[in-house]
Structure formats: structure tokens, C-alpha cells
Amino acid sequence: MIQFIKYTLLAVLILGNLNYLQAQEIVLSGKIIDQDSQEALSFVHISLCSQALGTTSNEQGDFRLILPSAKQEDSLCISYIGYKTQKIAINDFLQKNPRNIALQANIQELATIQVRSRKLPDAKGLVGKAIKRIVKNYPLSPYLMEGYYRDYLQDSTEQKFLRLLEAAVGIYDPGYEVPDESSRIKVYQSRHSNGYPLNYADYYENNLGGRSGNISIMGGNELSVLMYNNPVRNYARISDLKVGYELNAYFLDHHHFEIEDIGEEQGETVYGITITANDRNPYLRKFLTSCPPNESYHMKGKMYIRERDAAILKMDYAVIHQKAQQIEVFNELKLDFRLYQGNVYLHYISFSNFIIIQRDFTRERYRHFRELFIHQIRTENLPAPDTFYLFSNIGKLHDQSYLNEPRFWEKYNMVLKYLP
Numbered sequence: 453m454i455q456f457i458k459y460t461l462l463a464v465l466i467l468g469n470l471n472y473l474q475a476q477e478i479v480l481s482g483k484i485i486d487q488d489s490q491e492a493l494s495f496v497h498i499s500l501c502s503q504a505l506g507t508t509s510n511e512q513g514d515f516r517l518i519l520p521s522a523k524q525e526d527s528l529c530i531s532y533i534g535y536k537t538q539k540i541a542i543n544d545f546l547q548k549n550p551r552n553i554a555l556q557a558n559i560q561e562l563a564t565i566q567v568r569s570r571k572l573p574d575a576k577g578l579v580g581k582a583i584k585r586i587v588k589n590y591p592l593s594p595y596l597m598e599g600y601y602r603d604y605l606q607d608s609t610e611q612k613f614l615r616l617l618e619a620a621v622g623i624y625d626p627g628y629e630v631p632d633e634s635s636r637i638k639v640y641q642s643r644h645s646n647g648y649p650l651n652y653a654d655y656y657e658n659n660l661g662g663r664s665g666n667i668s669i670m671g672g673n674e675l676s677v678l679m680y681n682n683p684v685r686n687y688a689r690i691s692d693l694k695v696g697y698e699l700n701a702y703f704l705d706h707h708h709f710e711i712e713d714i715g716e717e718q719g720e721t722v723y724g725i726t727i728t729a730n731d732r733n734p735y736l737r738k739f740l741t742s743c744p745p746n747e748s749y750h751m752k753g754k755m756y757i758r759e760r761d762a763a764i765l766k767m768d769y770a771v772i773h774q775k776a777q778q779i780e781v782f783n784e785l786k787l788d789f790r791l792y793q794g795n796v797y798l799h800y801i802s803f804s805n806f807i808i809i810q811r812d813f814t815r816e817r818y819r820h821f822r823e824l825f826i827h828q829i830r831t832e833n834l835p836a837p838d839t840f841y842l843f844s845n846i847g848k849l850h851d852q853s854y855l856n857e858p859r860f861w862e863k864y865n866m867v868l869k870y871l872p
């Protein structure tokens with residue numbers, strides 16, 4: 453058990469390669485900001501230029517990265533959609549004080565573009581092409597993702613966090629031609645706060661379309677719920693349980709698409725395309741049917757698609773609940789990818805929704821967050837698949853209390869998550 457701190461949430465960023473524990477280390481820390489506004493940039497990729505080993509900035513733009521001393525002659529590559537990628541020699545970075553990294557925006561709003569000098573593609577057609585090319589742009593061979601998972605609750609006042617679970621995990625993916633149910637997982641370490649686990653027999657509001665009762669998909673834990681919500685990896689899944697943003701012909705028919713901006717990612721043109729549910733969307737109609745006359749819902753998101761090969765590099769999607777005096781994000785998906793060895797790999801995914809837990813005669817409302825940060829991609833010298841567990845067999849993460857090893861966590865970056 454770990455003691456859960458009332459005003460902070462400690463988030464451990466796992467590098468994933470456990471062999472590095474034996475090596476002498478260097479520690480890199482700093483802050484990623486916008487060059488013009490000086491505002492913090494969250495979820496920026498910070499990695500070695502020579503391999504897919506790195507970390508992510510937090511919501512305040514801060515990052516901390518531990519590397520073996522042998523990598524001191526290498527360079528950091530810092531990339532973020534809509535900004536110019538920056539390369540910094542690690543030795544030069546160690547001399548900086550303060551160690552802030554300012555990224556230059558490299559995106560144009562559509563209104564500022566001379567459309568006559570550039571023929572824009574049809575937005576819906578580009579999204580359709582991106583869906584068809586998933587099998588071309590994402591890895592078909594087995595690979596291993598190693599990273600850090602956490603889930604937690606935030607109370608209705610948004611002033612404190614409750615019931616944290618965190619885990620260092622490895623996910624063995626057989627490749628995108630194989631259904632995602634065949635992916636395997638191994639928990640390297642986990643720990644949780646007092647008050648875990650939740651009682652999943654209690655009522656869940658709006659969990660994957662309003663289901664109630666026990667979570668049964670892919671093993672019955674919140675990491676399973678999170679991975680189920682990745683529409684890019686799950687493009688070929690056949691399931692009766694729908695989330696409303698499966699990437700298929702149905703998705704194309706029930707949304708409106710529009711190119712909003714154009715930017716670059718590592719010298720490649722990237723289109724920012726807004727997604728809005730149309731009035732034929734059955735999921736939106738379901739929400740609208742159940743809401744009072746003075747309230748409304750809408751569903752929207754955004755995709756960033758690379759021009760050259762229609763690769764999806766980033767996707768956000770949310771259900772918005774608008775009340776008389778309040779706009780509330782009912783549930784939200786965030787999805788971000790990284791480029792490595794000619795393919796596109798998952799870098800970050802989060803899914804959050806509201807949950808109502810009934811206890812005796814009281815109803816408590818929380819926001820449930822699930823996040824997975826991938827810090828290491830391995831494509832060679834992979835462990836045997838049977839040393840990992842199928843999602844359907846892993847059981848609940850919080851049952852694995854024997855994995856709580858404090859010394860394991862001491863070797864990794866601790867990131868403070870500030871409250872408002």
C-alpha cells in the first residue's frame with residue numbers, strides 16, 4: 453500500500469528497459485514551452501534520437517528522464533504535432549540553465565493559407581483513406597511496448613484525487629493484422645492507494661455507452677477498458693459493444709469532417725481535421741433523447757493525418773454535455789502516436805468518463821481517468837509471448853499486490869501532478 457497524498461498525485465514515468473537499473477545513470481529534467489506564448493506544452497515526446505526510448509512532458513510541461521551514462525553522447529529529439537521538431541545534444545542540454553526547451557509553432561490556420569496556391573484534399577476522403585491504410589502504416593510484426601499505466605478518480609469539486617493505481621507494464625502486440633484481443637500483457641510492478649479496489653458491481657454511469665455491472669471486456673480491469681478504446685488499433689474488431697468512434701464506414705457516414713489547419717511533423721505535411729457527429733449519429737441521438745429540454749449533447753474530435761501516407765498521428769474525441777450554466781466533458785479519448793523505424797506506434801492514450809457509485813442510500817459522482825504512457829518500443833530480441841498473459845487471463849491489476857516493490861519505483865522519475 454502507498455499512502456495517497458491529499459494534494460498531489462505522484463506519477464512514475466517508466467522507461468521500461470529494466471536492464472538499465474544496473475547501469476550508471478544521468479538525469480535530464482526540464483520544461484517544454486511554446487516559444488511565443490511561453491505557455492507549457494503537455495504530452496510532448498522527449499526521446500533519444502537513436503532509439504524509441506524516452507518520456508513525455510506532464511500537464512505543466514515538466515519532464516524528467518533517466519538514461520544510462522553511455523547515452524550522454526547521444527541527442528534528444530523533441531517533437532509535438534503542430535511544432536517544429538527540435539534536436540538537442542545531451543551534453544549541450546546538461547549545460548543549459550534553466551533547462552527550458554522552447555518549441556516553435558509550425559501550423560497555419562486555414563484562414564491564413566492561400567488556398568489558390570494549394571489544392572486541399574477532401575476531408576472525408578482523407579479520413580477514409582487513413583482508415584484503409586491503417587494496416588499499411590502501423591506495425592504488422594510483433595513488438596513490445598513498455599511503459600507506465602495509472603488510473604484514478606477525481607471528485608466532483610476537481611480539488612482532490614482518490615484511489616490511485618499505477619503499474620509498470622509490458623504489452624506484447626502481435627501486429628495490427630491480428631485482432632487486439634490477442635495482445636498480451638505483463639505487469640512488472642504495481643501499487644495502489646488506500647481505498648482500492650473499487651467495487652465494480654456498483655453502478656457505472658456512461659462506462660462505454662452506459663453499461664452497468666461488472667467490466668468483462670478483455671480481462672475485467674481498467675487497463676482493458678483503456679485499450680478497448682483505441683480505435684486505431686481496434687479498427688478490425690467485430691464486437692457488439694460499440695463506443696461510437698470505431699474507424700469504419702459507419703464512422704464516415706455519421707460524422708462531418710473539415711480541414712481546420714495544416715502543419716508539419718518532422719518535415720512532413722500534416723492536416724488537422726475536425727470531427728463532428730451529424731444528426732444521423734445514433735450515439736448522439738441516444739444522448740439527446742434522454743436529456744432535459746434545456747440541456748444538449750454534442751460529440752466532436754480532431755484527427756491529425758499525415759499527407760504522404762494518410763497515417764493518423766493523433767486523435768481526440770469527446771462527448772460534451774451542455775447545461776444551462778455549464779459545459780461538461782462527459783467522456784473523452786486522447787490518442788497520440790510516435791514514429792519509429794518507418795511505422796507508427798502508440799505513444800499515449802487516455803480515456804475518462806463520469807462514474808456514479810451507489811453506497812447504501814448515497815450516490816457519489818467521480819471522474820475516472822485511465823492513462824498509458826509508452827516510453828520504450830522494442831522490435832528485436834523480444835521475450836517469448838507465453839511469458840506474457842492474454843488480457844482475458846490477467847485478472848484485475850489491483851489484485852497483484854505482491855508486485856509492490858518500493859525500491860523498484862525509486863529508480864524512476866517522479867512527476868508531481870499539481871491540482872488547480
